[in-house]
Amino acid sequence: MFQPDLIDSATTLLDRARTAGVMFATAESCTGGMVCALLTEIPGSSDILDRGFVTYSNEAKAELLGIPMAIINANGAVSAEVARRMAQEALLRSNADIAVSITGVAGPGGSARKPAGLVHFGLAHRDGPVRTQVHRFGDRGRGEVRRQSVRTALGLLSQGVDFFR
Numbered sequence: 001m002f003q004p005d006l007i008d009s010a011t012t013l014l015d016r017a018r019t020a021g022v023m024f025a026t027a028e029s030c031t032g033g034m035v036c037a038l039l040t041e042i043p044g045s046s047d048i049l050d051r052g053f054v055t056y057s058n059e060a061k062a063e064l065l066g067i068p069m070a071i072i073n074a075n076g077a078v079s080a081e082v083a084r085r086m087a088q089e090a091l092l093r094s095n096a097d098i099a100v101s102i103t104g105v106a107g108p109g110g111s112a113r114k115p116a117g118l119v120h121f122g123l124a125h126r127d128g129p130v131r132t133q134v135h136r137f138g139d140r141g142r143g144e145v146r147r148q149s150v151r152t153a154l155g156l157l158s159q160g161v162d163f164f165r
Contacts, residue, residue: 002038003147009154010038013161017048017098020164024157025096026052027065027086029077029103030119031146035153050096055086065089078103078114080122080132087122088130098125098160100153106145115139119149123156125163 026035036052055061067085075081086101104119117137124130137148
């Protein structure tokens, strides 16, 4: 289902998290749960992955993560503020130590302000600030934007593990 290099990266990440004694949560929009799917592809991941929130719609972001619709409406679902809130709320609503969030425009479509390939990420960890990143992957096709988003999320989770080492 996933490319071998992604499986290898996920396996290494899970091993590092296990050594550090931390658990993960995800809050995914444009990837539709692909980070969780990748992590659960690895046998034994249940001791690291606590839960994943697939919040594709604005309503799901509000209902499952408690993000006020006023914040979504003011900033747009694809924004640093919403990515920050998604990661923060996933952490608060789980037993995880580290949460990553993804919200973006996989394409096709988009707009001049928010073109296809624009993806915001959040990283939250217990006892630390929430960080955000934005990537502009370009209009490379829906599948490629989603794959690159998963790779980026793995990298962020790895940085989160470093915080606990």
